[in-house]
Amino acid sequence: MGALFSFVVVILLILIAYVGVAAVGMQSIFGTVVPYAAVLIFIVGVVYRVIKWGKSPVPFPITTTGGQQKSLPWIKQAKLDNPSGSAGVIGRMALEILLFRSLFRNSKSELRDGRLAYGSAKWLWLAAIAFHWSFLIVLLRHIRLFATPIPSFVSLLENLDGFLQIGAPRLYLTGVILLLAVTYLLLRRFYVPQVRYISLASDYFPVFLIVAIASTGILMRYFFKVDIVSVKELAMGLVSFNPTIPAGIGSIFYIHVFLVSILFAYFPFSKLMHAGGVYLSPTRNLANNSRAVRHVNPWDYPVKVHTYDEYENEFREKMINAGIPVEHSPAITPEEEEKLTEPTDDAEIPVGKE
């Protein structure tokens, strides 16, 4: 249901851009107003969410650990899984962000002959890492449309990415890997029952959207070619705040840019914000030094307590009368003391003083 809904929404978005440009001629809306609005929403939305997260109180190091904490010298510490200082935390964060280490350690559990068995599960990691890295490289390669002269690292990326030298224009591997990986991630949601069960429209929508963005990009580069000089003119106009709409750019370009704009505007309000959230995750970015350093909750206020002594003072008589043992004997008056010191047979020994 969520999948169908998301699919229909993405198809509608494609139609809106197509009709808007090809039939109504709203190139300037789809080529300037929409991308500007999307980038604005993206920036404001991301800043808002990061500030909100940043303000969340984290009074203690709430680390999740997968190894031995720093302890006595002869006990081997798991420095990456349970870092006790900044260097370890940086190592853990870098491996998480660049290589998705926790996903690499993903395992699957299943019943085999009636017994619970655990096994390695690396396909999700492989598809996820292929998807994210190729997305990043595709995005960086797009800088050539927005910068003159083209930065040398972008040309380097293009050369590496197109090293197979297949076709004209040259085939970029990352564009294809991006599409394949995101398709795998989509199919996994369809065909793995457990994943399908927990998948919502908000899981399918970004995947369909990215499939559509990569597909329109590939169609535009290799099949329905667009005039790349005019595209660059438009893109340069956007970044120099001097927008122009050159004539003759095919509708597929506007569809591509419209879908990208929707992705950008949707980003801050969706699960896609994990891209920013991972840096702010206290279970990843805090050193586990809870044995070495005393962490005091900064909001601790003096709590009004009623100690046992105060309690007993209040209820001692009633306790004695009820036969409940008390810790301290009743306060003794001087007369009582005098009476107590007289050597009589029936001298009362105060409870608790035996």
Ligand code: HEM
């Ligand atoms: C999330 C952002 C974006 C993604 C994921 C994306 C993805 C892609 C992909 C996969 C291709 C196929 C060729 C390749 O591998 O490079 C492509 C091509 C293209 N994209 Fe994008 N794109 C994005 C943003 C944009 C933006 C903002 C523009 C606006 C200028 C744009 C304009 C183009 C053009 C003109 C091509 C054809 C390039 C050529 O003919 O060499 N894309 N895009």
